[in-house]
Amino acid sequence: MSPTVAMILALAVGTYAFRLVGPALHGRVELPARVQELLSAGAIVLLTALLATGALTEGGGFAGWARPTGVLVGAVLAWRRAPFVVVVLGAAGTAAVLRALGVA
Amino acid sequence: MRTAERTPRTPRTPRTPRTPRLELVRDASLVWLASGVVGVSFGAIAVAGGLPVWVPVVMSLVVYAGSAQFSAVGVLLAGGGPLAAAATGLLLNTRTAAYSLAVAETLGRGRWARLLGAHLVTDETVAFALAQPDPVRRRTAFWVSGLGLFAVWNTGVLIGALAGDAIGDTARYGLDAAFPAVLVALVLPALRQDAPVRRSALLGACLALALTPVAPAGVPVLLALAGLLAFGKGRTA
Secondary structure (H helix, E strand, O other): OOHHHHHHHHHHHHHHHHHHHHHHHEOOEOOOHHHHHHHHHHHHHHHHHHHHHHHHEEOOEEOOOHHHHHHHHHHHHHHOOOOHHHHHHHHHHHHHHHHHOOOO | OHHHHHOOOOOOOOOOOOOHHHHHHHHHHHHHHHHHHHHHHHHHHHHHOOOOOHHHHHHHHHOOOHHHHHHHHHHHHOOOOHHHHHHHHHHHHOHHHHHHHHHHHHHOOOHHHHHHHHHOOOHHHHHHHHOOOOHHHHHHHHHHHHHHHHHHHHHHHHHHHHHOOOOOOHHHHOHHHHHHHHHHHHHHHHHHHOHHHHHHHHHHHHHHHHHOOOOOOOHHHHHHHHHHHHHOOHHHO
16 A cells, blocks of 8 residues: 555544544433533634634734735624625635735 | 425515525535635645645545645645654544534434534534524535535545646635635624633634644644633523
8 A cells, every 4th residue: 555545544534533423422422411512612612713723824824914804804794794605705805806906 | 495495484584585595505605616616726736746636536535624635735745754644634633523523413313324424524514504593404504515515625626636727826816715704604693692602712712823833733723622611601600
């Protein structure tokens, strides 16, 4: 087996194992309401951390101004309860226009 | 199915002509489109870097995790070796374990629903599911967004691997800003109405941002879970 195949297999099996944790436990272990509440909250915490780091950083450093500004525009639109499509296109459009204007 | 769904089920909702399911497909299709384009760029980058076509294609089918795939291929192309590539990808994907616990009930009861649904657990599908108000809509949102995302991601990667880099840098279209914005739109309702979740998420995001310059990729987001310390007694308090 080539090293690349082994790498893909290890990554695939490991990732699937992570993804199977919840479905495998579900129905076998009775989780208290408190734990279920924490699990839902945990998913939102992860998603929020992901969007914060995704909006502001790239490769461990600052992502430049275009991307965070775009995400900020999207966030303001979402806060004002704009439709999903408007939020996403607003964010992407802002970043694209800023880059076209020479803002990194 | 669509035509049946167009008729409002109750006469009390005349001001919302679109049913939730149509709205879901409309919202999800935007994410599909963006993911498809990013998939094309992944396939193109991998092949342009010297990997054979089957590597990005097979990887997308069996690993199926955008950020981990980009990182693993990035490590490979930078000469970091397969071991470092796998470790980096796995570290980034640890968060899917937490996601799978949160949506376990959403996947369905059957064995196949669980085995197949587990593979579709991604940031986007979990965010779409958790943004829904009730279990039935959660399940629909998970499966509709998940199956569509799987189809477009893999099709995109195949096209990119075969056709090469016709798209160029996806940052030019602002797609790098689109994905965080998708997550903002999907988590904002939970953050808005639920103070314990908001506290935890804010603390977690600050922790992750503070750790990003010093910790390896994947670790900061995972350690954001420490933000749950601010959860307190939760809604039941």
